[in-house]
Amino acid sequence: MTASKGLEGVVATQSAISSIIDDTLTYVGYDIDDLANNASFEEVVYLLWHQRLPKADELAELKQQLADNMSVPQEVLNHFKTYDIQSVHPMAALRTAVSMLGLFDEEAEEMNPEANYRKAIRLQAKISTVVTAFARIRKGEEPVSPKSDLSYAANFLYMLSGNMPEDIEVEAFNKALVLHADHELNASTFTARVAVATLSDVYSGLTAAIGALKGPLHGGANEQVMKMLTEIGSVDKVDEVINEKLANKEKIMGFGHRVYRKGDPRAKHLREMSQKLTEIRGEEKWYDMSVRIEEIVTGQKNLPPNVDFYSASVYHSLNIDHDLFTPIFAVSRTSGWLAHILEQYSNNRLIRPRAEYIGPDMQKYVPVEER
Numbered sequence: 001m002t003a004s005k006g007l008e009g010v011v012a013t014q015s016a017i018s019s020i021i022d023d024t025l026t027y028v029g030y031d032i033d034d035l036a037n038n039a040s041f042e043e044v045v046y047l048l049w050h051q052r053l054p055k056a057d058e059l060a061e062l063k064q065q066l067a068d069n070m071s072v073p074q075e076v077l078n079h080f081k082t083y084d085i086q087s088v089h090p091m092a093a094l095r096t097a098v099s100m101l102g103l104f105d106e107e108a109e110e111m112n113p114e115a116n117y118r119k120a121i122r123l124q125a126k127i128s129t130v131v132t133a134f135a136r137i138r139k140g141e142e143p144v145s146p147k148s149d150l151s152y153a154a155n156f157l158y159m160l161s162g163n164m165p166e167d168i169e170v171e172a173f174n175k176a177l178v179l180h181a182d183h184e185l186n187a188s189t190f191t192a193r194v195a196v197a198t199l200s201d202v203y204s205g206l207t208a209a210i211g212a213l214k215g216p217l218h219g220g221a222n223e224q225v226m227k228m229l230t231e232i233g234s235v236d237k238v239d240e241v242i243n244e245k246l247a248n249k250e251k252i253m254g255f256g257h258r259v260y261r262k263g264d265p266r267a268k269h270l271r272e273m274s275q276k277l278t279e280i281r282g283e284e285k286w287y288d289m290s291v292r293i294e295e296i297v298t299g300q301k302n303l304p305p306n307v308d309f310y311s312a313s314v315y316h317s318l319n320i321d322h323d324l325f326t327p328i329f330a331v332s333r334t335s336g337w338l339a340h341i342l343e344q345y346s347n348n349r350l351i352r353p354r355a356e357y358i359g360p361d362m363q364k365y366v367p368v369e370e371r
Contacts, residue, residue: 003356008258012190012351016051017339018182023262027182028052036269041152041177041332042066045124048182048339049117062121067148069125070155072097073104077133077143085138090131090327091214095207097130098123102203109201116345119202120338127334128152131327132159153177156331161319168280172273172314179266179307180329182336184259188212188219192337193344197351202341209337210330219326224253225312226322229289238292246300254309255297263304270310277317286313 004010018027025032027044028051035044039053046054046062054062076097085093102108105122107115133143144159153174157165165173183189192209196202213219232241245252257264271290278287290313294305315325 001354001356007353012185012353013193015185015340015343017048017336017343018184020184020259023260023265025183025265032179032265033269036175036178036266039178041174041181041335044178044181045152045335048335049120049342063151064148065121066125066152067146067155069122070129070146072101072126072129072133075104076100076130077137080134080137085134089214090134090323091210091219091330093134094127094130094327094330095210095214097134098127098210099203099207101126101130102201105203108203111199111201111345113342113345116202116342120342123202123206124334124338127331128156129159131324131331132156134327135160135321135324136162156328157318168276169318172277173318175269175273176311176314176328177332179269180311180332182333182339186218187215188333189337189340193340194351196341196344197348199348202338205341206334206337209333213326213330213333219329221253221306221308222312222315222329223322223325225309226316226325228253229286229312232289235285235288235292238289239296242293242296246297252293252297252303254312255301255303255305257306260304260306264306266307267305267310270307270314271305274310274313274317277314281317283317286316 016028018025019029027035028047030047030053035047039047040059042063043053043059046052046059079096079100080093101123105119107119110116129143129146136143141162144162146155146159150158151170151174154165154170157169157173185193188209191212192205195208196205216224232238242252274287274290278284290310294309298304312325315328316322320328
């Protein structure tokens, strides 16, 4: 047996959910460009879970189901107040809250397909409320209840700020949710499938996925991009700072991707939204700085931007706290995680790979007094 570091190039399973072939990302065969330009996040959720787009009545039903299940047990929200909420990592709070949700679900241990689908609905609905409630509680504000007549994207922004979002804000956030919904067998998705392949419950699978996304090599790149932009401060300083970083062989966050060679197909959509939003906000410098950084890094290193790079300035322009960028990633990716969890259950086999042993060989036990 020969190991593949990071399982690179290893095909671990078959899936009908999403694919990355020749730098083209598809959800159930639909090109991401087509979906980003036309689909609502709710349509994408249905597509990932059912392997087809919904009819009008099916979409209306899903929207109603999500709206009906957005409320979160008060006990889950109260736990945010039991620790130093100003210092806790938002992903740690989210991980714990999702695990707690399972304690209040009477069907948590039910493993039939119907019960698992109902739990998927509840989790997709509630994770949005959990993230927005955390964001408000740590500021000393009360959580905002969702509105049943708003879309999923609009509801998130409304629950976060307490104000009705503008159409351009909803368009941008919906697009971001669609673009982040699934990405084949990434680290957190694989983690979710490994967890539920033991026939553990949906809540365990999602909690495991959030734990994997928490790591800076998976989630969090867009937060680091925004930190870099803030530190640079203005367009006229970009060349000096980025060239120095490249000379020092520092990693520029938001560039390159293991599975893409010519570029991440999702990046251009958020680049467009970044341009629109920063112009509306009168903060074009964030977009202008990003464009100049892209020109330098791609020109010198042949590394195109990935989805994280321009999502940073998009979320910043939506007045979202920078450390909430990764939890928002989780809100969207929950749709993909749940699709993979349901698919794993439908044709399950315990995931148990082997390891190439590289330790010492043929050792003999020696009594402790003789060592």
